[in-house]
Ligand SMILES: Nc1ncnc2c1ncn2[C@@H]1O[C@H](COP(=O)(O)OP(=O)(O)O)[C@@H](O)[C@H]1O
């Protein structure tokens with residue numbers, strides 16, 4: 001008999017995490033059979049959720065590596081099979097809860113996910129850059145984080161996160177690609193090439209609703225929505241679909257920019273949403289002599305926080321000021337957010353500080369508004 005016991009093989013496989021579902025493959029019903037012969041040759045049969053699963057190589061490699069570490073194992077042969085529809089149903093039921101219940105999980109009573117909608121008055125102020133950096137900073141701290149790229153016309157999150165992989169569809173359940181530990185879904189993953197999306201209000205609402213219901217994020221500590229600029233249809237849809245979403249307003253220090261951002265922030269007073277805070281981006285440029293050049297003026301973030309505090313009637317803090325930094329832009333272009341690519345920069349540290357402030361805010365239910373309807 002081989003020294004590789006069935007228990008040891010199972011224990012090794014329990015360390016293999018499905019890259020999309022982020023759970024051990026042994027818990028997901030993906031291990032059909034595993035056995036070792038007298039010579040230590042292991043035969044493993046893995047059940048994939050769908051044929052042609054894009055992550056089949058990752059699963060094969062991870063399983064082979066884990067099993068090879070078991071004492072007595074001399075070789076590993078992995079056979080990839082596909083779940084039957086009954087097995088897929090069982091998996092979906094396991095993931096979604098009894099009856100494979102539908103609906104938006106983040107608004108269910110008892111949901112502890114903090115939902116942040118990142119808004120701005122105008123485009124180009126760094127909303128998407130802030131979104132991906134905050135998400136990556138929180139994921140690096142061990143939190144479970146997701147991003148919904150709700151900027152349907154100007155989606156940019158997949159590129160900023162270096163994601164080229166498409167979501168995997170398991171019947172009516174969509175598994176989001178994961179980068180740097182963050183689950184990401186974007187309309188950009190569903191259109192061919194770089195096509196513009198010319199959807200109108202009702203379709204946008206439907207697309208967002210589908211993202212929030214059909215995409216399997218699992219239990220999240222934080223979900224970020226990267227909103228399109230301004231106070232358009234998507235912002236209103238977010239308020240309706242996720243009334244517990246709190247708004248993070250991004251602005252530049254320019255007074256005029258803060259004026260426009262104020263409109264995006266005060267939408268919360270009409271929808272009954274909370275404003276979690278203001279983030280000032282492009283605040284200054286650090287000069288070689290250590291001085292600071294204020295390219296876009298100064299004070300916009302503080303003025304905006306003050307005005308929003310007055311408008312919504314509760315404290316809206318200025319959460320941070322992020323300087324201009326070439327490495328922040330380069331990180332975006334390279335698909336690796338600056339908090340991971342150049343954590344020592346002042347810009348990355350400012351993002352980290354904001355992420356810490358968000359992580360230490362009270363979770364979930366305490367932030368839930370009392371079901372106020374849009375006026
Ligand atoms: N603090 C910063 N320093 C340098 N470049 C920045 C900074 N913030 C944003 N950028 C760059 O400005 C451009 C617009 O940022 P982006 O995050 O796409 O804005 P938005 O989502 O609000 O349209 C991007 O090219 C981005 O790399």
Ligand SMILES: [Mg+2]
Pocket residue numbers: 127128129151154156
């Ligand atoms: Mg953007």
